[in-house]
Amino acid sequence: xxxxxxxxxxxxxxxxxxxxxxxxxxxxxxxxxxxxxxxxxxxxxxxxxxxxxxxxxxxxxxxxxxxxxxxxxxxxxxxxxxxxxxxxxxxxxxxxxxxxxxxxxxxxxxxxxxxxxxxxxxxxxxxxxxxxxxxxxxxxxxxxxxx
Amino acid sequence: xxxxxxxxxxxxxxxxxxxxxxxxxxxxxxxxxxxxxxxxxxxxxxxxxxxxxxxxxxxxxxxxxxxxxxxxxxxxxxxxxxxxxxxxxxxxxxxxxxxxxxxxxxxxxxxxxxxxxxxxxxxxxxxxxxxxxxxxxxxxxxxxxxxxxxxxxxxxxxxxxxxxxxxxxxxxxxxxxxxxxxxxxxxxxxxxxxxxxxxxxxxxxxxxxxxxxxxxxxxxxxxxxxxxxxxxxxxxxxxxxxxxxxxxxxxxxxxxxxxxxxxxxxxxxxxxxxxxxxxxxxxxxxxxxxxxxxxxxxxxxxxxxxxxxxxxx
Numbered sequence: 394x395x396x397x398x399x400x401x402x403x404x405x406x407x408x409x410x411x412x413x414x415x416x417x418x419x420x421x422x423x424x425x426x427x428x429x430x431x432x433x434x435x436x437x438x439x440x441x442x443x444x445x446x447x448x449x450x451x452x453x454x455x456x457x458x459x460x461x462x463x464x465x466x467x468x469x470x471x472x473x474x475x476x477x478x479x480x481x482x483x484x485x486x487x488x489x490x491x492x493x494x495x496x497x498x499x500x501x502x503x504x505x506x507x508x509x510x511x512x513x514x515x516x517x518x519x520x521x522x523x524x525x526x527x528x529x530x531x532x533x534x535x536x537x538x539x540x
Numbered sequence: 541x542x543x544x545x546x547x548x549x550x551x552x553x554x555x556x557x558x559x560x561x562x563x564x565x566x567x568x569x570x571x572x573x574x575x576x577x578x579x580x581x582x583x584x585x586x587x588x589x590x591x592x593x594x595x596x597x598x599x600x601x602x603x604x605x606x607x608x609x610x611x612x613x614x615x616x617x618x619x620x621x622x623x624x625x626x627x628x629x630x631x632x633x634x635x636x637x638x639x640x641x642x643x644x645x646x647x648x649x650x651x652x653x654x655x656x657x658x659x660x661x662x663x664x665x666x667x668x669x670x671x672x673x674x675x676x677x678x679x680x681x682x683x684x685x686x687x688x689x690x691x692x693x694x695x696x697x698x699x700x701x702x703x704x705x706x707x708x709x710x711x712x713x714x715x716x717x718x719x720x721x722x723x724x725x726x727x728x729x730x731x732x733x734x735x736x737x738x739x740x741x742x743x744x745x746x747x748x749x750x751x752x753x754x755x756x757x758x759x760x761x762x763x764x765x766x767x768x769x770x771x772x773x774x775x776x777x778x779x780x781x782x783x784x785x786x787x788x789x790x791x792x793x794x795x796x797x798x799x800x801x802x803x804x805x806x807x808x809x810x811x812x813x814x815x816x817x818x819x820x821x822x823x824x825x826x827x828x829x830x831x832x833x834x835x836x837x838x839x840x841x842x843x844x845x846x847x848x849x850x851x852x853x
Binding site: 397404406408450453456458459539 | 615630634636637848852
């Protein structure tokens with residue numbers, strides 16, 4: 394149920410963001426989601442890609458500092474207060490959100506949020522108990538292992 | 541050491557640079573099946589024919605069994621033991637790629653410089669599958685598949701992360717020793733890592749920034765003072781974090797570096813080759829552990845920053 398997200402450390406190097414996205418694009422990899430954040434003064438590019446193993450190879454070849462983290466994608470109603478209600482469930486069980494970002498472009502009255510929790514497994518259990526749909530790799534058309 | 545029943549037959553080495561080349565050559569010479577893996581095809585071609593050529597402290601040539609540019613091939617045809625010899629900076633991605641490798645009787649060894657490399661592996665693979673080695677040889681790549689061993693101070697050391705894997709670690713030590721890469725099992729690997737890392741942290745980045753060999757750094761009173769300051773800072777951080785360096789570590793360190801010879805450390809080689817270095821796992825970790833105990837590390841902060849400034853963007 395957890396997704397493999399690639400985090401690329403930009404280190405505030407000029408052109409790093411372009412180099413990373415260009416390399417992935419040239420390899421024919423789609424970015425299913427993308428987020429850029431600032432940690433301690435250094436940018437981090439977080440992406441869900443269509444083929445994790447292939448993306449790893451590309452990033453290794455470019456010698457970009459990166460890692461693979463596990464995240465959870467949850468589908469919630471695209472209505473005011475839905476996100477807060479989901480977070481309340483987690484808060485009551487002392488599951489913290491390390492970071493999250495929205496997946497743009499969804500439709501049908503649903504929004505998809507990508508989360509990294511302090512305890513991903515417990516978060517999945519709690520969300521499912523409250524009828525919140527967890528999206529797997531297949532839902533995104535993501536290959537997570539080597540072909 | 542009591543003889544272990546664990547006898548691995550198939551090995552893989554990730555990283556076809558000088559360190560990986562040395563491990564692959566010794567294992568191949570010992571008659572074991574060895575797969576050499578690197579993203580750079582040019583580094584792999586000579587390892588098959590005519591073979592990896594070592595000269596200097598050790599002199600022989602040995603051919604590996606097969607090569608691959610794709611780590612995923614190791615999942616499809618798994619060896620018993622994988623040695624990771626690449627720069628520590630690549631470790632998170634490699635660890636992720638190896639998640640499918642883990643199984644009974646299979647082990648991954650961090651055979652690298654730097655602090656906590658084994659912990660990075662264990663995040664993805666679990667403690668039971670991971671081991672950590674500490675090696676002591678200096679090597680220079682003369683050309684792909686041709687490596688000069690400036691020095692080779694045996695023995696090397698190996699320890700499992702999970703006590704359940706102790707017998708396997710001992711078995712791997714036996715194999716390495718039989719191949720000529722004398723390795724002993726230990727239960728003090730973390731202290732050994734810190735002993736080595738303080739030495740690496742005081743010399744390697746200074747060489748990288750100054751473009752000087754170890755001998756040149758030592759013979760220059762200005763740069764030697766910087767080395768001395770880095771040694772003392774590293775010792776303080778280690779001791780504040782309760783890592784044991786031994787009561788005589790400072791004179792040992794001074795004596796060691798004074799006898800290091802006119803050698804280019806790997807960090808200088810990386811800068812010259814326009815490669816990313818592993819400064820974050822060496823000086824960067826000393827900085828991190830210093831912060832954990834409230835100990836400022838200005839020399840390490842400075843030298844890390846200067847090395848990062850020289851790294852390719």
